[in-house]
Amino acid sequence: MELSPRFNFNEVDEKWSKFWVENNFFHAHVDPAKKPYAVVIPPPNVTGILHMGHALNNTLQDIMIRYKRMRGFETLWMPGTDHAGIATQNVVERQLSKEGKTRHDVGRDEMLRRLWDWKKQYGDTIINQLKKLGASCDWERTRFTMDEEYSKAVRSVFVRLYEKGLIYQGEYIINWCPRCQTALSDEEAEHRDLQGNLYYLRYPIKGEENAFITVATTRPETMLGDTAVAVNPKDKRYKKYIDKTLTLPLVDREIKVIADEFVDSKFGTGAVKVTPAHDPNDFAMGKRHKLEFVNIMHPNGVLNERAGDFEGMDRFEAREAVIEELSELKLLEKIEPHTHAVGHCYRCHTVVEPYLSKQWFVRMEPLAKPALEAVRKGKIKFYPSLWTKVYLNWMENIRDWCISRQIWWGHRIPVWYCVGDGQCKLACKEPIVSATVPEKCPHCGSGNLKQDEDVLDTWFSSWLWPFATFGWPFEDKANKPAREELAYFYPTASLFTAPEIIFFWVARMIMAGFEFMGDIPFSDVYIHGTVRDAKGRKMSKSLGNAIDPLEIIREYGADALRFSLIINSGQDLFISKEKFEIGRNFANKVWNASRLILMRVSHSSADFDLAKVDRRALDLPSRWIISRFYVTLEKVGAAVDRYRFSEAESLIYEFFWSNFCDWYLETIKDRWADENVPKVALGVLENSFKMMHPFMPFVTEELWDKISKGKGALCIQGWPAFSRKLLDKEAEKDMEALRGVVSAVRTVRTQWNITSGQTISCCFIVRTRKDAALLEANLVMIKNMARLESVTVGQTLAKVKNAATALVGGIKCVIPLGGVIDVDKEKKRILDQAGEQQRLLEGLEKRLGNKEFVKKAPAEVVAKEKERSAALQAKVRELKQVIASLE
């Protein structure tokens, strides 16, 4: 069979991703004979296009899922997308604005129609891209957070929590995005340090000439909504002013000086302006002191009628204007530069406004309790474990969750208000909370009901993902199979996500799991690093530093993308395009090694069972490579089990490239006619495909298909079985010795600048029969690997003039070089070597002479050191003799 000299991933990738899906290999079902292993995908936004973060996240999941599938688990990888309320609405609003319209121009129904159209047209984009990556999801189950069934779960959860008293409505200061014109949760407001100013404003004291209290603020425009000035009751400077009346400049409102412990006397002037409607702390103070709440702003950030002359100005415009006017009135004392953290909308990056409005909230403390316990007691484990503390710290200080959003794309809040038809009584003011559309008001019977305008936070649906994707709460009683599936696969096994998602999603899923399923949603949480550019900046479209994974797939192949990402994924990844060469080169190496074997080996050799072969019939390199394979297999499995994916790949890389290709395949080059050699080569290759498949599914499936046709698809093969008996310690040790000998000869070759045209011979001088036998048995291999013309093995120290020498273990290589050798140079080299060994020996002997060491160190350490010392002594002796022979 002919293979091209390059791995043409372009011809291969699509073929297999189609093949896997068409053959339904990834469809999971209840199988009592198998253990379940389920992972739910972090649902990407429907607006999403695959970026490096997705590529990393999904490759990790795919490795684990493919690995577990091969290990005999019934694996389910549940895919789907998230409706991403604000993000999606923003996308469609941008389309609208190209037509010169806003969502309010077209109205809610038309806007929703457009949103669904958009979803139908583009919503599968990222799903298709995940298929290109090789993700082995159960695609039949692909869910969307706004599927009808899923939406039922969301409404049901709202009603349940409301009935439990865990959902309430109230007027509070929330994070408001004036551009999106919606409330945001605390997590959705991203704090960034901004260079701003601290403005010192003077508020005149009523009835006193030229007397002021100076307050400091970063947002001077909010002074228009001030309803008090607060000082610390212990602050001696201000004691006399407490309860005095001030005149609020520009709006001429009379406000009181109040005393509140919250005020930090050391900051600013020690006196704080209090704006209860525009600042969370002031809001609390306002409640404590029963102050008036003056809202000076429209939802779009433009000042309203309460702002007097400033009405109609944007908040930042007003800031300038207020300062200018106060300055003219000589009421601006000074301006100091001041850096402080300012919240930004996580979707559009507009500066968030603390804004007073009526919203729905979830009471989190009761939900957090079991979720905290589960992690504290280790029922849920984080990998790496350091994230445990981050999680616990947040959960211990959890605050209520604002879940209403003033947008249209999402799950509409299942609350209705009785508008009444004349006969309405007081009771009808109670909202009607119902999972289904109520027909009439339960109090007055009126059918004139109006649903709450708001929708729910996107995360209020995604926190149900691990069970709502199965069809929970199964209101359709006939849906028995789905119930069984949930019972079988829940709790799921592992969750793979990025650190910034811990609060948004992971913590909330754990809470929902306990609240609605009475159990953890998953037992392991693997937190992977962030993908950054070579300079360490986050990859982002706006920075223009993003590398498109699809471009890498086109140019280097999906396996190259996957392999390169994972081998760099120990912590945060610093990625540039060249980083993907390692994966491309490795996939190509796998391809070419297979090509070599295919060119020499007939397919009948494929039935060779590595695990059952009689080792005694094999040559040393074959025994060695089989043992190396099993050592690697065991370590790779252990690494994946511990979520150490980059380590697993390094092991594979080292084994396949440095051991199998560079040594084994090289040693057998002239021995394809031997009985066992082709079988071992093919056997190791086939088993390597299995071991490598979770990491590089495409190239391995392609090669498996070429080499092992008839055994079925590689992706559903069993993981090679391991047992200690398959290891061959002796072969490993012997082969290491011979590799050292070969390397030593090669070094001498390079050092003496011996080109390939020149043939040299080597004499090995050994002390033990065992070494002699080892060399004799492998002379051909050594000759080939070290490119030697002739080799002899002797047991006496030959006195050879003009010879380069090298010592490996107990074996001395003597290479007569005739005229090429510069005796002085060689002498110096040997002397240097001897000096170094001597130093090592002295250090060792000092340690061995230390009674404490001999007494306290573990016996095997002492034994090892003694052995080493003996070997070093022999070596030093040898080197001295070599020098003598050069005299």
Add this chain to the structure above:
RNA sequence: GGACGAAUAGCUCAGCUGGUUAGAGCACUUGAUUUACAUUCAAGGGGUCGAAGGUUCAAAUCCUUCUUCGUCCACCA
């Protein structure tokens, strides 16, 4: 302000429970190639393991302090 992490070759990092002469990839130098692969092979140079103390027979590894970076959280107006 709090919490957590990192510092090892020019660069990116591994080094897990203290125990051979601290490793890998990239980059660099030199050489090889009618041979499966130049997306290759071989050989080499390059390290006071951030600093200072301490514990120990033994420290890159454990402890303390410091320095420098990073991440997350937080209402200092």
